[in-house]
Amino acid sequence: MQIVLAKRILHANDRIAQDNRGKFDAAGVLAVNVLGSPGAGKTALLEAILPILGERCRAAVIEGDLATSRDAERIEAVGVPCVQINTDGGCHLDAGMVASAMDALDLAALDVLFIENVGNLVCTAGFDLGESLRIVVLSVAEGDDKVEKYPPMFSGVDAVFLNKIDLLPHTDFDPERVQENLRRLSPEASILRVSARTGEGVGACAEWILGRRKPS
Amino acid sequence: MHEVSLVSEMIRLAESEVARAAAGGRVLRLRISVGPLSCASAEALRFAFELLASGTSFEGAELEIDEPPLVCDCEECGAQSEVADASDGCPVCGSSQVSLDGSRDVLLESIDVED
Numbered sequence: 001m002q003i004v005l006a007k008r009i010l011h012a013n014d015r016i017a018q019d020n021r022g023k024f025d026a027a028g029v030l031a032v033n034v035l036g037s038p039g040a041g042k043t044a045l046l047e048a049i050l051p052i053l054g055e056r057c058r059a060a061v062i063e064g065d066l067a068t069s070r071d072a073e074r075i076e077a078v079g080v081p082c083v084q085i086n087t088d089g090g091c092h093l094d095a096g097m098v099a100s101a102m103d104a105l106d107l108a109a110l111d112v113l114f115i116e117n118v119g120n121l122v123c124t125a126g127f128d129l130g131e132s133l134r135i136v137v138l139s140v141a142e143g144d145d146k147v148e149k150y151p152p153m154f155s156g157v158d159a160v161f162l163n164k165i166d167l168l169p170h171t172d173f174d175p176e177r178v179q180e181n182l183r184r185l186s187p188e189a190s191i192l193r194v195s196a197r198t199g200e201g202v203g204a205c206a207e208w209i210l211g212r213r214k215p216s
Numbered sequence: 217m218h219e220v221s222l223v224s225e226m227i228r229l230a231e232s233e234v235a236r237a238a239a240g241g242r243v244l245r246l247r248i249s250v251g252p253l254s255c256a257s258a259e260a261l262r263f264a265f266e267l268l269a270s271g272t273s274f275e276g277a278e279l280e281i282d283e284p285p286l287v288c289d290c291e292e293c294g295a296q297s298e299v300a301d302a303s304d305g306c307p308v309c310g311s312s313q314v315s316l317d318g319s320r321d322v323l324l325e326s327i328d329v330e331d
Contacts, residue, residue: 003237003327009226009248010322091218123218126255126320151302152253152320184316185302 013127016095020102020130027107030213031115033129035153036137037146038119041163043071044196045137045205046114050080052206057111057213062101064093064118071116081105092123095130111213125152133212139164144173147181155185158212159192161205166195219260222322223268230274230327241330243274249282251319258283261322282325286318 008014024031036042046061053059060081063071072084083101085093098115105113115131117124134157138146141164147154154160160182162175175193182189192208194201230246246265250256258281265279285298290306291313297306305312 001237001239001241001329001331003233003239003329005233005324005326007229007233007324008321009222009229009324011229012225122255125253126218148303151316152255155253155316155318155320180312181303184314187315 010127013095016099017128017130020095020099021132023102023107024113024130024132027110028214029107029110030112030133030209031129031131032112032133032135032209033131034114034116034135034137035121035124035157036117036119037121037139037142040119040137040139040142041196042116042119042137043074045161045163045194045202046116047074047078048196048199048202049206049209050075050078052203053112053209054078054080056210058109059112059114060105060110062098062105062113062115064097064116066090066118087118091118091120092127093117093129094127098129112209121146121150121153125150125155133158133209135159135161137161137163138178140167140171140173144175144177147178147185151185154182154189157182157186157189159190159208162191162193163196165193165200166198219256220264220268222256223261223264226265226322226324227268227272227274229324231272233324234273234327234329237329239327239329243277243327243329245278245280245328246274247280247282247325247328249284249319249321249323249325251284251321251323252286253318253320254322255320256322284319286316288314288316290314 034042061075062083064085069084072082075082083104085097085101136157138160192205194205269275288297288299292311293309295308306314
């Protein structure tokens with residue numbers, strides 16, 4: 001006999017992700033999955049954006065890392081509640097890890113929740129966490145060929161924050177190439193140029209996120 | 217990527233589906249489809265399956281893997297074609313003004329069980 005299924009193998013993850021999404025929606029929380037390579041500047045960008053957001057809404061962060069609570073300490077230093085997940089070597093966050101971390105947060109007291117994923121351009125793309133937005137932080141230092149080389153990461157994203165834009169004059173990085181390749185995979189995605197270090201473009205990133213909140 | 221964890225999820229899912237269908241016979245074949253944007257490699261899935269199936273009711277079963285292609289829609293000539301690579305242009309007119317579509321999913325399509 002043949003059992004016909006056509007079921008996603010990660011359906012166990014998907015079920016938890018849907019559950020997370022339901023909780024975020026019920027609490028009116030905009031959940032943002034922040035993806036990108038190690039060293040792209042995900043945490044640095046959050047450190048820069050959070051003080052701006054803090055004047056307009058209530059934010060918190062879930063930090064995913066293989067080890068250490070270094071990133072969580074950096075986020076707490078800017079006065080934002082943060083829960084650290086250590087994956088103990090795991091290459092991505094999954095919906096179950098986020099569900100556990102959510103238990104440590106009071107969702108009713110939040111408007112925006114950033115989930116900073118493990119630095120990785122491959123595995124993190126495959127797991128729905130229940131987020132409403134996916135942002136990839138791509139840095140100029142990584143090279144302008146990353147969208148072509150890692151298509152799953154860049155398909156279905158809502159925005160690419162092109163970080164370390166202050167390095168542009170010192171490299172042969174071509175932002176147009178990123179834009180053209182991104183358009184093939186995520187035609188609706190925005191590209192925002194930013195430097196967490198100099199502060200250029202940080203305000204626009206904050207505005208972009210605030211603009212994605214559902215009117216309550 | 218994490219093919220081993222994908223395959224162990226697949227075996228768990230298949231086990232529960234076989235039990236639910238109350239199919240008592242030997243599992244002959246699992247058919248899966250691996251989307252072009254899934255980040256999973258067919259070769260690594262096969263390797264992980266051999267490793268993880270041994271000692272389970274799936275030992276000796278065939279793992280059949282479908283790999284649906286990326287679909288490229290050309291904005292210039294309107295052609296819809298299949299492409300192997302996300303950096304390829306339209307194979308008909310060569311334009312790079314294209315949009316690409318492909319599944320991110322790894323699906324367990326069917327399980328064949330001995331009657």
